[in-house]
Amino acid sequence: MGPLIISLDVATRKDLFQLLDQFDANETLTVKIGMEMFYGEGPQIVRDLLKKGHHIFLDLKLHDIPNTVENGMRQIGRLGVTYTTVHALGGAQMIAQAKRGLINGAQDAGVAPARLLAVTELTSITAQGLRNEQNCRLPMAEQVVSLTQLAKQAGADGVITSPLEVPALREQVGSDFLYVTPGIRPSGASKDDQARTATPSEAAHNGSNALVIGRPIIQAADPVSAYHQYLKEWQNAER
Numbered sequence: 001m002g003p004l005i006i007s008l009d010v011a012t013r014k015d016l017f018q019l020l021d022q023f024d025a026n027e028t029l030t031v032k033i034g035m036e037m038f039y040g041e042g043p044q045i046v047r048d049l050l051k052k053g054h055h056i057f058l059d060l061k062l063h064d065i066p067n068t069v070e071n072g073m074r075q076i077g078r079l080g081v082t083y084t085t086v087h088a089l090g091g092a093q094m095i096a097q098a099k100r101g102l103i104n105g106a107q108d109a110g111v112a113p114a115r116l117l118a119v120t121e122l123t124s125i126t127a128q129g130l131r132n133e134q135n136c137r138l139p140m141a142e143q144v145v146s147l148t149q150l151a152k153q154a155g156a157d158g159v160i161t162s163p164l165e166v167p168a169l170r171e172q173v174g175s176d177f178l179y180v181t182p183g184i185r186p187s188g189a190s191k192d193d194q195a196r197t198a199t200p201s202e203a204a205h206n207g208s209n210a211l212v213i214g215r216p217i218i219q220a221a222d223p224v225s226a227y228h229q230y231l232k233e234w235q236n237a238e239r
């Protein structure tokens with residue numbers, strides 16, 4: 001069973017440490033740094049979190065021509081994060097070069113290479129949006145399977161997808177690949193801007209390898225107890 005990754009979607013370093021300092025200092029967490037924090041605070045925030053012993057998922061979702069992505073990934077690879085992301089829609093060549101950039105960056109810095117995760121269809125995309133806005137003729141699960149096969153063949157280590165597609169992915173793409181799932185909402189909670197959601201225990205039952213949870217933890221009245229409640233549900237779920 002993989003980690004429950006806390007998505008630290010806050011604007012400033014001060015907000016971030018106000019949140020993290022509520023956790024026991026001995027508790028090693030896996031935390032996700034996204035665009036909001038990285039664009040505001042830069043790579044130093046990643047280095048500071050690594051110094052505190054946390055594992056980092058740097059979620060910048062690169063999507064550009066292959067050469068640009070490879071060079072960006074070389075910089076990310078030097079940081080020593082555990083996971084990072086590209087959009088699968090960038091294509092096989094882009095994904096393969098992203099992987100090469102990560103490996104070369106890790107070698108430059110003498111750190112372990114990050115695992116490369118390809119975003120399939122964002123968990124905010126509905127079946128209607130896929131059809132009417134992306135003009136995609138495949139049903140959601142087939143489109144996600146197709147992008148996952150592409151990502152796997154191109155050398156990614158896993159995908160980001162909704163927990164709803166994981167059973168089809170395990171069956172059609174295999175279990176030797178990471179299925180990391182945001183779009184997690186406790187039963188009865190607001191979906192916010194997420195469309196394809198599941199609870200932590202449903203995600204576990206469907207075969208997710210790791211959960212990503214943001215607002216239900218960071219906006220809770222007590223983020224530490226919310227984290228432990230979802231962690232318990234994730235760890236104790238029937239698989």
Ligand SMILES: O=c1ccn([C@@H]2O[C@H](COP(=O)(O)O)[C@@H](O)[C@H]2O)c(=O)[nH]1
Binds near residue numbers: 122182194214215
């Ligand atoms: O398809 C995707 C890809 C990435 N995300 C990211 O996960 C978190 C989810 O936050 P919540 O507050 O739990 O909704 C957020 O940082 C997204 O950028 C995603 O939700 N879906």
